[in-house]
Amino acid sequence: MQLAKREKYFITAAVIVIVFALLIQFAIMPFVEKRQRFKNNLTVMQNNLQQMVALRQEYLMLQQESDTLAQRLAGREENFTLFSFLEKAAGIAGVKDNIKSMKPSASTGKGPFKESLVEMKLERITLGQMVGYLKLIESPEKLVSIKRISIQANKKETQFLDVVLQVLTFTE
Template structure:
């Protein structure tokens, strides 16, 4: 038994079937594909960002390795009997501050991150002029022995006007 439909009803049913078929194709064929494409694009952007960061970290790591190798090279060129204490004392004599040394306290520590042993000296200079301190710091910082001032505390010397006292924490890599 066939349904009798007029032409207009047949077109309506045909278009309704086409519309339902199009919705099904879109829902189960096209939509998952576009969602996967969007997901892959987001993942690709994330991976590109991660790659840029990895390359940046790689160059930073290589730079640190070069610095480390340079430090090892300079450290190996340093005289074998080098001690920070004697070096600072020699520079104090050179700067004319040997009579102004109140105390020098040597110590050592291990840097936990790099596993490098450091030699430290706490040194107090009393009754000196700022220009003398600047000259001494210049000698310390420009030496070829990988010596640097970690901390510096300056205070006015109460007795004489224009004179200061300074406490330096100087550090180097132990040979």
């Protein structure tokens, strides 16, 4: 069977198109897909790297704060206790007789530093006495802060206040 010249051109063109389609399907497309996958992976890895850098900076900042906290604790007098500090400050502020109760809590926390907490109830104090006392006990150098405060007017004498404080410090 003899094919005409025109039919030979069609068959040759068809073979070329088929070979070209197979080449695209099995050689070029996998390469393009892998390249796209690598680009996606690269984007994900860049995002992960940025997160790691941010976490590292946060870690270094926390480490520095921890070192500062340790230095402050070392600078505090050796036998410092929150309970005695609050009692001494109450004497200076003139509210020692108004202390109804002081309840120390067990130290809590994980890591090198523990929280020490004292709940203190003061009755029949004036606003001026309360402010003076708060100024005395809120001490960044001694690492003492007010965690919670509740202020109410005294039920019997409304010109006086009843105050409940939760005072916090850190220990090693």
